Amino acid sequence: MNEYILEPAINVEVMDRANVLVIGAGPAGCAAAIAAARAGAGRVILAERYNHLGGMATGGQVILIPSLSYKKTMMIKGIMLEALEKLSSIKNGFFGPSRDIMGSEKPSDVEHWKPYFNMTRNEHVCYGGYTDPEIFKIVLQQMIEDAGVIVYLHCWGCRAIGQGGIVHGVCFESKEGRKAILADTVIDCTGDGDIAASAGASFRHAYHDGLRNASxxxxxxxxxxxxxxxxxxxxxxxxxxxxxxxxxxxxxxxxxxxxxxxxxxxxxxxxxxxxxxxxxxxxxxxxxxxxxxxxxxxxxxxxxxxxxxxxxxxxxxxxxxxxxRGSRRILCNKELSIQDVYQGTSFDDVVAVLPSIEVITVKGGLDEIYPEKPTQIPLGALQVKNMKNLLVAGRCFSSDAQANNLINLIPHCFAMGQAAGVACAVAVRSGTEVSNVNYVEVREELLCQGVYLPDGEK
Ligand SMILES: Cc1cc2nc3c(=O)[nH]c(=O)nc-3n(C[C@H](O)[C@H](O)[C@H](O)COP(=O)(O)OP(=O)(O)OC[C@H]3O[C@@H](n4cnc5c(N)ncnc54)[C@H](O)[C@@H]3O)c2cc1C
Missing domain, CATH: 3.30.70 (Alpha-Beta Plaits)
Structure with missing residues (x-):
């Protein structure tokens, strides 16, 4: 039988206030904070439990960035591409095919990169590579500082404050004890959906043993x-x-x-x-x-x-x-399904387009089926159901287990984070709830930030 104690109620000091509060500084969280700040969201705060930026991509030492491209089209651009370009300019920061040979079908190029997982696809070279996690931490920090984001490290977000579908902020535990940051809009980028779950959002948390994200x-x-x-x-x-x-x-x-x-x-x-x-x-x-x-x-x-x-x-x-690899998947207004991934479903609120990649199964082999068409991420898959000012981005986005297995990799999380950050900035700028944000304005801002979207190339 479980034993319980009752904690006494305490006064929690408000340590700061934000227009946009991002919890979790992994790929999704860094991109969300940078995008929101660049889009003029006002005071953007990024809070992280550990001592560095980058989440799994740095502290988790996940150094393989699979393809951002399909043939000669760079599909994941924006903040992800910018970060890789910065890494490439630093000695030992990045190892992968150069951009000049992206989409190359030249046999010598393809043969050279074939032994490197996800660097070729259907006999052409992709743009992706291997990063140095320590250098990546510094690159992300520079981008965050340049964007003017306020960062609190060593702050473990433990509970959303709010009711009636509105999140007023988040309580944190740190060396300073329990404190709160209040916010107009919140983006949960904890990977595990900690904040959304504590706000009462519904979620799924079941995986099949054969899937990568069950491990x-x-x-x-x-x-x-x-x-x-x-x-x-x-x-x-x-x-x-x-x-x-x-x-x-x-x-x-x-x-x-x-x-x-x-x-x-x-x-x-x-x-x-x-x-x-x-x-x-x-x-x-x-x-x-x-x-x-x-x-x-x-x-x-x-x-x-x-x-x-x-x-x-x-x-x-x-x-x-x-x-x-896989955790809570928070239920949002739309849920990406594996059929959407296989069929390349078009969404009228698309905020990211992701090239298909190969994924290793837990048994060490490749997934037998992987999609050919790019996958579209709808804004609805980031807007938490029944919540007015709460978004999720990253691996906890709304998706079925199989879709999540293929679509929760580092470039995907950067792209979703950037979309969530822009959506919050547009909501703050226009004084609307992010659940009701104007998609056309979100799209315009994403294109301004260099994101690839269908029919978006000028
Ligand atoms: C072993 C492994 C191998 C992988 N291989 C690849 C690969 O080869 N290529 C690829 O692209 N992807 C790979 N992935 C997947 C990819 O790394 C993740 O899906 C991706 O990093 C998720 O990004 P995210 O921002 O959603 O979450 P995370 O990277 O998990 O970042 C979440 C951040 O939030 C912080 N956080 C969590 N909870 C709290 C809280 N309560 N309060 C404050 N901060 C909090 C964390 O410390 C972290 O910084 C792999 C994953 C693993 C685990």
Whole structure:
């Protein structure tokens, strides 16, 4: 039987007030805050529980940015593209095909990039790549500061304040104790939908075991000799590597895949652990411990077998944040379904267009079916049902489990965040509730911010 105590009521000090308050500074939250500030939303506050910006893309060490393009069309532009361009201009910040060969069908280009996951598609080169998470933190910070966003780190958003479909602000726990930030509009970018759920929004939280977003992970990086040498070896001795790879999965007790990073002598290890719930503290702890327990065994196996390119291997670092791929999906006015993804449904309130990508299943193979057409995200999938001034953006957006599996990756979350930030800014500027915001004005502002939308190219 569960035991309970009753906490005494306390006076909570108001620490600040915002026109737009964004909770969670991952890909969605950073994009939302920057977009809102640039669109003239007034006082934009971004609050984050940890000590850095970027969420999974930095602290979670998820460094693979899959394709932003389809053939010769750059579909995810705006803040995501801007961030990648900044990363590319910094030594070791970004590793991937250059923009000049985006859409190239030249066999030499395609063959060169084929071993790198999601860098080619249907015999053409895509625009995407691998980032350095530490450099990414700094790039995001520069963009946030340049936009004039006010940031509070080390603030854990624990409860929405509000009633009757209006969220007046959010209470935070920090070293200063419990304090509140009041706001005209709120965007929940916690990835887990913490704020929307505490405001009483309905949500789904069920996943199928075969899906990527049913799994957790704790990614880590390894010091190696040279990733290109390793890639060449896997091409030349495909069968030999297959056997080693199988053994490494057995040693770990869950699937692991090695990817390149911006540094030739560092490899990134992604992994997939099933049967855990990212909203359960015991499960989160178990995942952290289970993965760290295996790392030295992986290194020992590689070094004993002198695997070309990987040997001599050392531990470089482990991610600061547990990898949570799927969490609450908050119910909004519209819900993106897997049929919408497969059919490329057009929406009359489209705010983002996402090229299709390949996704790894938890069993280590590729999803057999993935869409050909781009996916449209409607504004309705970010407007929380029965809430007047609350949006969600990022992996907790309104979607069925399978759609969420394909459409919650870093570029997608940047694009959704930018749309949510712009929608809030337009609502604040025009004095309307964001649930009733004028779509035409949102679209105009998104186009001004360089976002790709259907029929939007001038
Ligand atoms: C192991 C792993 C591998 C992946 N591989 C890829 C890949 O190869 N390519 C790809 O594009 N995507 C990949 N993904 C998916 C992608 O990383 C995430 O879906 C994406 O980062 C989600 O962005 P987000 O902004 O919605 O949430 P997050 O990145 O989770 O950011 C949420 C932010 O909110 C903060 N936060 C949470 N709760 C609170 C709170 N209550 N108060 C204050 N702050 C809070 C968090 O600290 C975090 O900074 C992977 C994910 C994982 C876990």
């Amino acid at each position: 957790l992970g704790l990614v880590y990086r390894l010091g190696i000799e040279d990733f290109q040498k390793f890639t060449d070896y896997t091409v030349v001795d495909r069968e030999g590597w297959k056997l080693h790879n199988k053994k490494l999965n057995e040693i770990s007790g869950f699937p692991i895949v090695l990817f390149p990073t911006g540094q030739s002598n560092v490899a990134w290890v992604d992994n997939w652990l099933l049967g855990y719930d990212c909203l359960n503290v015991k499960d989160l702890t178990t995942v952290e411990f289970r993965v760290r327990r295996t790392i030295f065994d992986v290194i020992e196996y590689v070094n004993n077998n002198k695997i070309p390119g990987l040997y001599p291997m050392t531990l470089y670092d482990t991610a600061y944040q547990t990898g949570t």
